Amino acid sequence: MKHQIEAIVLASDEPISLQKLRDLLDHKLSSADIRSALTELQQHYQTRGINFVAVAGGWQFRTAPAHAALVQRLWQVKAPRLSRSALETLAIIAYRQPITRAEIEALRGVSVSSQMLATLQERGWIKLLGRKDVPGRPHLYGTTKQFLIDFSLNELNDLPDSSQLLDDHETTNNANITSTATMATQQNLRSTHGQQ
């Protein structure tokens, strides 16, 4: 079971709680069993380069504090990439704003953690735009100016056309039309925009 926990904790995109572990693992396992496995893991990794630690109501692998400088150096050379789930969430917000969390979840087909939204907010890429006028008055999310700056976009309309779904070689015979059309669009968009 210790090994199962290791695998789950590594793959998870947020700290994983005892409750979640119980749900995923065999239900016959008692909380006490799981808890003692967690303690064992914590001890095992205590002396290693990666630690198995309890944070924010769950468990996570983290680099050992002793190697902080080293990790910092790695990240200076290459900034970390966004996780896939963060990218998906950000993409939905960018293309479909203003949008509520429930709507994001419906599109992604999986739940979106508060931590993920907080991370994107902390990163300065998304913000609250207000509340939607439906029961429960959920928050509406949208992207920020910082998002445009960091992704080198002049305006939201510069986001790559999601209808580029038709892949370049799929439409050889349409290619000319498409590219002219796209150019026309961008010009039109700009001029429409300039008039505001």
Add this chain to the structure above:
Amino acid sequence: MKHQIEAIVLASDEPISLQKLRDLLDHKLSSADIRSALTELQQHYQTRGINFVAVAGGWQFRTAPAHAALVQRLWQVKAPRLSRSALETLAIIAYRQPITRAEIEALRGVSVSSQMLATLQERGWIKLLGRKDVPGRPHLYGTTKQFLIDFSLNELNDLPDSSQLLDDHETTNNANITSTATMATQQNLRSTHGQQ
């Protein structure tokens, strides 16, 4: 040093190469030292829930394949299924790159849809390497680093050796031509890879 490596490998988004490790660690360490530490780590994690594996010319922590079902449950996703035709196309590209669509079709005996190539491209497994210098200047396809990462390959040469298999069956009068062609292919593979 083993622990420093653990920390770096966990922190890195991508498999991290021996060279990168050397750059980050103390420069006085010899490659041989690092290599033996890597081997030790690989052995240490072999029997655990997370493995320390060599992929795409670097090192990475991954969940052990034995726990795949469990992690899928965590992510609430069904395992992606690859169609046989997609796999065949991918295998042909992997072994015969750089290769044109017409050449793939000749080997498979069936037309290869643009949609299929687009899907493989979207998954990040294949890419355009340029154009072949023949009439029509068709696109040349090859596999990517992502392909190595996703299929747990350290390098293209880790693919089961096909040239041997082919030579066994091929008729004697073709043998010379075939082996020259295969050698050329493998050289191409290597050089293509070096450029990545």
Add this chain to the structure above:
Amino acid sequence: MNATAHIPFKQANQEAHALPAVHLDQFDGPLDILLHLIRSQELDIFDIPLAMITQQYLDILETQTDMDLEDSYLETAGDYLVMASTLMQLKSRLLLPRPEMDEAGNAVDPRSELAAQLLAYEQYRLLAEGLNERPLMQRDVFTRCVFPEADDVQRPLAQADLDALLLAFRQILKRRSGEVRHQIFTETISMREQMSVVLQRLRKGSLQLDELLRDTPGREALVTTVLAILELWRQQSIIVLQGEHCTAITLLNNDGNT
């Protein structure tokens, strides 16, 4: 239904094997069928009994014609027919009174090319299976996907990657419309047609983009419609208005009155 029950065996010395009925969509192309026929009857690939194989191959194709044809078959029907004619051509070449010679004056078996092609194909089929058995990311193995923080490490800022963002969005769209996508692909919707549909609908007055796209089924139709709108816009047949960022987009006929 047994596809092979009525095969006329032209070569009396060929032992008849009862082949289990097969359906075309179990196969991945004509080479796949031929290999199946050869391997399941334990025939020598360098000495293929062409008359028998050709007949069996045609029988398999024939069993499909009455059925509700699969889309995938229609797309590749040509490939299957090409193979049928290749087989028949080989058969006739074998019947020539004088064997074909190469430059060195050796007899050439017209079937050797086919045999080589089949072997190469079989090889790749095996390699594809081998590939499928490898630990595949997101199926068999997973890596971490959050930054592993440590107490003393300042959280690094993630890098912005526009391509990755677009790819992520495409994948979501694909995930959502994956089911519809397949059906739509068989009938290619022409952009011209879609352009007149759009104009037709705008004749009754302005429409919002969402309204226009709402009842467009499937990804292909959606994309075609969007392309049609762009083309109409480029030709200045319609006017496209957007009040503010991210608000509704309105489409109007550009007939001079509006």
